[in-house]
Amino acid sequence: MLGTVSYASRRAPVVVMTYWESVALYGPRRFAREMKTAGAAGIMVVDLPDAQARTWADTLAEAGLSSPRLVPPHTTDDTLAQACATASGWLYAPAAAHEPTGYQGPLDLAALARSVRRLRKASALPVVAGIGISTPALAQAVAPLVNGVMVGSPIVGALASTGREAAAGLVVDFATAVGTPVAEASHG
Numbered sequence: 209m210l211g212t213v214s215y216a217s218r219r220a221p222v223v224v225m226t227y228w229e230s231v232a233l234y235g236p237r238r239f240a241r242e243m244k245t246a247g248a249a250g251i252m253v254v255d256l257p258d259a260q261a262r263t264w265a266d267t268l269a270e271a272g273l274s275s276p277r278l279v280p281p282h283t284t285d286d287t288l289a290q291a292c293a294t295a296s297g298w299l300y301a302p303a304a305a306h307e308p309t310g311y312q313g314p315l316d317l318a319a320l321a322r323s324v325r326r327l328r329k330a331s332a333l334p335v336v337a338g339i340g341i342s343t344p345a346l347a348q349a350v351a352p353l354v355n356g357v358m359v360g361s362p363i364v365g366a367l368a369s370t371g372r373e374a375a376a377g378l379v380v381d382f383a384t385a386v387g388t389p390v391a392e393a394s395h396g
Contacts (some may be wrong), residue, residue: 210246217247223276224251225360228260236264240271243338248296250274265294273370274298276336281305281323290376292331299327300358303350304340310361312342345387351386 209224216222224243227288231253232238233384250273256264261277268275274297279288282305301323304311320337327335337350338358347357359382366375383389 210242213243213246213248217249221249222247223274224248226251226253228253228255230255236260236267236341237271240267242271244271244273248273250276252276252278252300254278254300258287261290261294265296269296270347274358276300278302278329279323279327281319281326281395288326288330292327292333295331295333298334298336298356299331301327301335301337301354302339303337307340309339310342310365311340313340315340315350317353320350324353344381347382348385357386 213222213224231251240251251262251268252275256277263273275295275298276299277291277295279291280302285292299321301318303315304313305316305319305323307313324335324337327333334355336356336358337354339361341347341350341357341359342362347359351357362382363375363378364377381387
């Protein structure tokens with residue numbers, strides 16, 4: 209993974225998305241330090257235990273990394289306050305609230321809009337949406353509600369099934385759909 213982060217970070221800022229078990233097994237300080245050395249800008253632990261949130265945020269701050277937080281819409285007010293207090297970079301709002309990563313079904317845009325309004329009342333951090341944004345058309349529909357759109361599974365799937373050039377083309381399609389200019393770049 210460090211090689212991938214290093215490669216990608218030479219082209220654009222990289223925020224690593226991972227799970228707490230991986231971080232805990234590797235060692236949080238070591239994980240943060242090595243990701244920073246590889247060029248990461250931040251690390252988002254999607255299942256970060258509430259009991260670890262403050263220590264993890266401090267560890268990332270010491271390493272010079274941002275700590276975006278995933279905040280599901282069913283989050284209690286107390287947990288929302290803690291998530292906002294231990295987040296940096298942005299808050300992550302699932303577009304498909306109760307679905308797994310890679311979900312490809314319909315999205316409830318009204319529910320997402322309510323969730324985003326709640327996050328914006330709780331924090332000045334930008335709000336980014338992901339999970340369930342499986343097509344450029346869905347990205348285009350979600351974009352007006354948030355500060356950023358995160359797309360992962362469709363691009364990873366394209367990398368695995370059709371290769372790097374097709375995945376790069378899909379990135380361009382998503383970026384175009386949300387109105388982000390795409391510069392010509394070498395994919396080598």
